[in-house]
Amino acid sequence: MSRPTIVLVYQRLSLPWVFEGARRAGIDIVLIPRRDEEIDPARLPEAVVEVLRLDLSDRTAALAELRRRHREAPFDGITTLCDPEVPFVAEVAEALGLPGIGSGTAQAAQDKRVMRERLAAAGLNVPGFVRLDGPDSETDASALTFPVVVKPARGFSSLGVVRVDRPGDLSDALAEVRRICRTNLGRAEDLIVEEYLDGPEYAVESLAYRGEVRVLSIGYKGEPTGPYFEETVYRAPAALPEATVDAIEREVVAAHAAIGLTDGPAHTELRLREGKRPFLLEMGARVGGSGVSHHIVAGAVGADLAADALRIAVGREPERTTTVAAGAAANYIVPCGGSGRITAIHGLDELRDHPSVDHLVQILHPGDVVRPYPDFTGYPAFVLSTHRSTAEAEQFHRHLDESIRIDYAPEGAES
Incomplete structure (x- = not known):
């Protein structure tokens, strides 16, 4: 069987999971990089066989270029882990006759108004x-x-x-x-x-194939109360009673049907009112966190989410292979803790050789300007780790709360 090729839209090279998943799945990648990312051809991941520069701000021209590329050298699928690009990817797949979720489902998964209406029409819990x-x-x-x-x-x-x-x-x-x-x-x-929905927040990673939905993991996301909602932690598996897990799984599976998401990955965020009743905040039709969700699933339950999501995207059946899970997986999303021009980030270098840390992805650096919430500049860094238990992961995150600090100068100050 020949190796399939997939176009991957707007994936940063510093977030490796989807590239590693493509290698395991035997799939070649044509990478459309973000406009702000410099590409060193000598350091491309093994699975990347071509870099295709496209300006997606002009969707008509980008689609025309992909049509031309497909005529000259056909590819088998197109996908993205970047939520704003999900509708464009669905449009391209429809136009070229490739596997995809369809533009209607893509709209429902990205437009919170449409999503709320579809969930309400299906009788699901909606504020x-x-x-x-x-x-x-x-x-x-x-x-x-x-x-x-x-x-x-x-x-x-x-x-x-x-x-x-x-x-x-x-x-x-x-x-x-x-x-x-x-x-x-x-x-x-x-x-x-x-x-406003009160209660703890959870994230659910799922994978659908021909309408069958598998809930892979449920993870704890904290309990932000506002006025702004900066993400800080993600730990799986969540410590929940069996009845609550069942209620979450039923709600997520029903949401797949309501939105029409029958094939591919989904990253769902929800809240538990009174700690029991799940209300969906949103369902993204992608592998969450630009691939972070693969790390969570692999560490918590041993499933190969990245590889199976790519297989589905090129029209192949997921293999559903598993490995030995660590017991718990976690992502510490370094909080901005302020705004202005970053002058220093303390506490990251000490983590690079920490035995529990699998990946340290630094996104913001000294000299970058962080705007105050509810604006959103980006996440300073991800600290991805695996542990024997979620209790151990929680203890590690408390340590990071105390050891990581960002210093700022006023925005107009010289870097």
Whole structure:
């Protein structure tokens, strides 16, 4: 059987899991790198056989170029781990007759307004919400119970996500989120306002093939209360009663059906109201965290999420192979802890040879400017580790809370 080829959109080389998964799956990668990433041909991952520079801000021209490339040297699939590019990847797959989730499913997985409507229509747990369509639309939030959360409809990470405690503060919050969207997304984004969900937060990694959904892992994500929602931890498996695990799995499987996600990976984030009842925050049609979710699944349950997701993306059946799991896997997302121009990051170098640390991915460096939340600059670093238990992972994260610190100067200061 010949080696299939897949186009991989906007994957950073510093995040290795999908490249390693492609090698294990015997799949060649044509990489479309991010515009801001320098590529050293001598240091490309083994699976990358070609680098194709495309400007995805012009989707029509990018699709035309991919059509030309496919005619001259056909590829077997296209995928991305970058959430904003999921709809474009689905459009390309449809246009070229490649395996994919379909543009309708891609829209539902990326547009929180559509997702909420589909989940509600399927009878799933959904908070009260109103949608704001258009840059100048206003909302009557009188039917909602405050506090509420304002979100860009097609945002990512914590960009523009803000809790509003009083009706009188909503108008100012909407204006601020729209300003952030114009600055970061180049558009005055449509918004959604939904009732705030309290309770602990969890992430679920799943993989679907021809409508059969396998829930691979459930991990603890903390209990952020706002007003902003900076991510800090991810530890799996979560310590939950069997009945709660069953409720989460039922909700996630039903959400796959409601959104129409029958093939490929999903990264779902949810909250447990009163610690028992799952309410989905969002479901991404991709391997989460640009591949971090593979590390979590592999360390917690031994499944090869990255390789199987790529197999599905080129139209092959997942092999569902497993390895011996460490017992628990974790990601410590270094918190910004402030804003301004970074002058120093303390505590990372000491972790590079730590026996529990599998990967240390530094994304921000001295000289970079961090904007204050609810703006979103990026994550300073990921500290990915494996442990014998989630209790041990939690203890390690408490140590990192005390040992990692970022120093800032005012934004206008020289680096």
